[in-house]
Amino acid sequence: MPLSEFQLIQHYFQAHAAGRDDVVLGIGDDAALVTPHPDCELVLAIDTLVAGVHFPLDTDAADIGYKLLAVNLSDLAAMGAEPSWMTLALTLPESDPQWLEKFSQGLFELADQYGVAIIGGDTTRGPLTLSLQAHGQLPGGSALQRSGARPGDSVFVTGVLGGAAIALAALQGEFELSPDEMDHCRARLDRPTPRLAVGQALRGIATAAIDISDGLMADLGHIAGQSGVGAEIVADQLPLDVIESASLSAERHRQLALTVGDDYELCFTAPDSAIEKIRAIAFSSDCSITEIGKITASESVRVVDWQGKPIELQLDGYQHFPEQK
Amino acid sequence: MPLSEFQLIQHYFQAHAAGRDDVVLGIGDDAALVTPHPDCELVLAIDTLVAGVHFPLDTDAADIGYKLLAVNLSDLAAMGAEPSWMTLALTLPESDPQWLEKFSQGLFELADQYGVAIIGGDTTRGPLTLSLQAHGQLPGGSALQRSGARPGDSVFVTGVLGGAAIALAALQGEFELSPDEMDHCRARLDRPTPRLAVGQALRGIATAAIDISDGLMADLGHIAGQSGVGAEIVADQLPLDVIESASLSAERHRQLALTVGDDYELCFTAPDSAIEKIRAIAFSSDCSITEIGKITASESVRVVDWQGKPIELQLDGYQHFPEQK
Known part of the structure; x- marks a missing residue:
């Protein structure tokens, strides 16, 4: 994407990067830096939504942003984790400020509710494909896994x-x-x-x-x-x-x-x-x-x-x- | 993707999930679980490659796999981090076992060289778009950032x-x-x-x-x-x-x-x-x-x-x- 990529990221996403004191360095360097809680395990979930496959093409961009985070937070919920940070890989057919504004609105409506900070990402040009990774934490050994069900439960x-x-x-x-x-x-x-x-x-x-x-x-x-x-x-x-x-x-x-x-x-x-x-x-x-x-x-x-x-x-x-x- | 998604992941990726004792739970649950080093900061980089945008459409799948990880490890290198784990969001037009075999070959050729374990991901159907997040670690406060250059350096x-x-x-x-x-x-x-x-x-x-x-x-x-x-x-x-x-x-x-x-x-x-x-x-x-x-x-x-x-x-x-x- 042309230079406006940086302006768009700045405008729509960077403003939400602050607010957690475990974020050492957010958007804007080669990588993000965070300080996980020393007694916790880190819980990582990544999910992709593809236009026309995971949502109808006419879906409101705010709903797409909301759902993209929601499905990942749902994975963290299934592990029993508390969400901390997210990264975002956006592939967009064009730099459409209106679309990005609505998308980020929906995304941060949910992110702010749970104190999830955006710490990094990548914006590329291509068919509309959205990947988000959610990062959570939980006390070591306490994760809910799929493998523990016992007869009689x-x-x-x-x-x-x-x-x-x-x-x-x-x-x-x-x-x-x-x-x-x-x-x-x-x-x-x-x-x-x-x-x-x-x-x-x-x-x-x-x-x-x-x-x-x-x-x-x-x-x-x-x-x-x-x-x-x-x-x-x-x-x-x-x-x-x-x-x-x-x-x-x-x-x-x-x-x-x-x-x-x-x-x-x-x-x-x-x-x-x-x-x-x-x-x-x-x-x-x-x-x-x-x-x-x-x-x-x-x-x-x-x-x-x-x-x-x-x-x-x-x-x-x-x-x-x-x-x- | 149909059920074969699970078989493909199993076959090509899960075999490489082991090998690090800081991976508590890899591919196969709602999320991955890892134990970051308690004295380290976590370094996160995510990059996307889009077919026809970031590489010619005729690029060998093994080279695509190699480069997808290489560009993310390069971001970690620029921070001074040691790489630990990766997650992968693959959007593929079809489940092509030959393509996946070559792709994973190239990916793990580099991953194995640096001891990077694959711990999770998502496979969806759509236009060929590949996002990888690399996770590294470094001692707290030691990251190389973009902001420290001084006149005379x-x-x-x-x-x-x-x-x-x-x-x-x-x-x-x-x-x-x-x-x-x-x-x-x-x-x-x-x-x-x-x-x-x-x-x-x-x-x-x-x-x-x-x-x-x-x-x-x-x-x-x-x-x-x-x-x-x-x-x-x-x-x-x-x-x-x-x-x-x-x-x-x-x-x-x-x-x-x-x-x-x-x-x-x-x-x-x-x-x-x-x-x-x-x-x-x-x-x-x-x-x-x-x-x-x-x-x-x-x-x-x-x-x-x-x-x-x-x-x-x-x-x-x-x-x-x-x-x-």
Whole structure:
């Protein structure tokens, strides 16, 4: 990019570089310098959003900025980490000041909320591709991993599921939503809430955790696979987003919630002895937490009805967001 | 990307994740976990390469992998840091196992040389765009920054300049090179050597440092700007790559060396009292270091002849690498 790259960075990003005393040197040198907390482990997550693949091409730039950070903070939440700093690799077709202004507005709306400082990045010209790395910290040995689930543990999810998937399906013309419902679901898709407070509170309590980005079945499958266990989810216990569209059947609703990600809620496991603590976490973090099933000694993840009978799920029905015109 | 994303990552990258005992958790969870050295600052650099912008579209995938890491290690070298870990955000048009195999080969050829462990990343589908973040460490307070140059300091560069720029100009048809010279210059362009040993040895000695990615004039300009000083470069002292093409004039050669980057040599400043130490660093790191001029109290960077008379440079002649067919 021409010289204006530096001016743009200066204008839109550098102003947000200050504010943390563990940042020795932010944007503007060959690399950034930070001072990690000496008793902590460093937690690193990097995620890319590609225009037309991860968000519709007409998505508001402020929502893109917000979501780019949110999906990375969601990864930190799933580890139980506290976020500290971010770096940003922006590939842009052109230097569009209006786009950058809105993008940075959305990005810093979320960053400022959690005290995340931008410390570095790179701006290049090319097809719209946005990578962000989030850096967090947590006390050594306290990270929530995917591999700790044990048979008999209960399976929990935060919040409600399905809203983001319903927005995607409606955008693709599968059914109609009322304007209010579309706004609600679109907000779930565009501005997911990283469950940082819950994740941090679960350190020492949850045996495994993951954020739901690929759909509950796939993500719980990752926990099961890495823990060497299985899981049984009770369909009726799933906390579904309340949608009243006449053209969305209850079955399809559940299928979307189970197989499409983008809600960025947490799925975690914990022994029964932790139930009271988990209720307290839900209360103090103002985020519902629902028990949806059990970890089993089998090696499969299945959904059952209230009588324990397996429900067949069509798992191959989902296509990643196709390119928009 | 479909499920094969996981298989590809497993196959090509995860095998290189081990080998450092400061990696608590590498690829395969929501985020990576590392243990920074308690007495060190953390040094973070992220750079993106876009196909057709930063490298010709026909570039060998192994060279792309090599260069992607090299340009980031070069940033760490310019800070005086020792590299530790890397994360990788790959956006690929398709899952091409052959391309990934060669790419990872080139990447790990360099990574293994410096003990850099891959700890995480993200693979998405889209136009070929590659971001890598390199993480290094150095003792607190010892980083080489751009802002420390003082009037009277000497200006130095490592290695020789111009080879990468000459390759670019020849690829764009400006002049012909013999096959041997093209190979030599293309290697300078595709596989730059990050000057890590020199950078680390310069801690406590150099007053300012930067790596030459935008061209010596622009990069020395960054040092001058951030240090609030100027600089005077003696044209005849520039260490130029030896090229014997009849169609490349000496003047154009020097202009390319001064105004086009991609050599990834270091430019640094130091007081005269450090000369003996700098000679020793050049000797022990087996890398030539040349004094090319002086920091001045003015606010401009200029090139002069051996009599001190200013030489006009056409600085606007350079275009970033244009898209190839």
